Amino acid sequence: MSTFRSWAQLRECVLASTRVFLADLGHGLLAVGHNSLAVLGLAVLSATFVVGGRADVRGTLEAQALDWLLQRQEARSTDAGDLFDHGDLSAVDRATAVDPSELNRQQSVVANWLSRRYRVAPEPVARLVQESWSLGRRVGLEPTLILAIVAVESSFNPFAQSSVGAQGLMQVMTRVHDDKYEAFGGNHAAFDPLTNLRVGVQVLKDCIATAGSVEGGLRHYVGAANLSDDGGYAFKVMAEQEFMTQLLQGRSVPPTARLPVPPVATAQTAPAVEPELPPAQAPAGKAAVKPAPVKAAKTAKIAGAGSTGAQVALVQ
The missing domain is CATH 1.10.530 (Lysozyme)
Known part of the structure; x- marks a missing residue:
């Protein structure tokens, strides 16, 4: 009976220790996550202030973002399936044709x-x-x-x-x-x-x-x-x-x-096969016609x- 009690106490101690360890680990990770998010937010906020204060940097970033969006749009529009999925039903009205x-x-x-x-x-x-x-x-x-x-x-x-x-x-x-x-x-x-x-x-x-x-x-x-x-x-x-x-x-x-x-x-x-007359015999106005x-x-x-x-x- 004493042995059974010792094993039960040991199990409870192990479970209690595990619960304490997991609780401490969760609190630690949460604290680290909060700190990391805080650091990340601070970095983003600082970058925003820097970019917002410099028009050249802001323009460069906007241009790069626009180029990326245009490339993505072009890639989607050149897809073979899109050529027919987005057809122009009014094309037949513009065609110069009739049965x-x-x-x-x-x-x-x-x-x-x-x-x-x-x-x-x-x-x-x-x-x-x-x-x-x-x-x-x-x-x-x-x-x-x-x-x-x-x-x-x-x-x-x-x-x-x-x-x-x-x-x-x-x-x-x-x-x-x-x-x-x-x-x-x-x-x-x-x-x-x-x-x-x-x-x-x-x-x-x-x-x-x-x-x-x-x-x-x-x-x-x-x-x-x-x-x-x-x-x-x-x-x-x-x-x-x-x-x-x-x-x-x-x-x-x-x-x-x-x-x-x-x-x-x-x-x-006709003049090519007509006999050529001497100048004295040529009709009047021959050259003119x-x-x-x-x-x-x-x-x-x-x-x-x-x-x-x-x-x-x-x-x-």
Whole structure:
């Protein structure tokens, strides 16, 4: 019995000693933690006063923090999943495109032909054809004439630019007609297909009104109003329009149909095979009617637009 009591007392003593040790250890750690927190808080407070008193140090720290935040934002935005998780649902509203099935029969025939001829998607071409019909009704111009100019000028490339600065689908001289782009937000609107089309049609209408005829208006449009030769520009536009007119009449025109040779080019080749007469026998004014080089007329584009497509085709 005495042995049992001694073991029980020993166990109680051990437990009591353990409780005292743990209690002392906890109080000690708490005291150290309080002191450490106090020291840390004092250090932070001191650093805050130092940084707050020096604008250069504060600016450096703010810049570093901003850079870190921007890097983190960029890293998240470049994640492959985020490219689709944060898509722009309004993008389809900004696209210049329409389903060709929404066009009427005439518009659909022209749109499909132009799409195959110039190797561009049918949806954006369909939208341009639709807009050309609408503009043609409003200003009294044939929509096929508008589309023919687009074809000759830019081959339906809305971002085309000529060497003299004509831009967009209808190659409007943006710096000359910058006032017409003010209503659309500025000159950069020249690369919006529908805006360029509307401005180009307005310029074309003014040119035709000034010249009094479509052919004369085309010469004004390309900047050859005061030149003896427009390099075949008007002929080429009207020939392209004729293709579309034939389509609307139910005729078959292959997309690869080639434009006929302008009469100017044929006339210039005649003197090369004509026997040269002695000066005494030459008709009066022979030298005066000698045709001027075609290239001189091709580079002059100072009026409504510049024909990027026409320049390339005619120089060859």
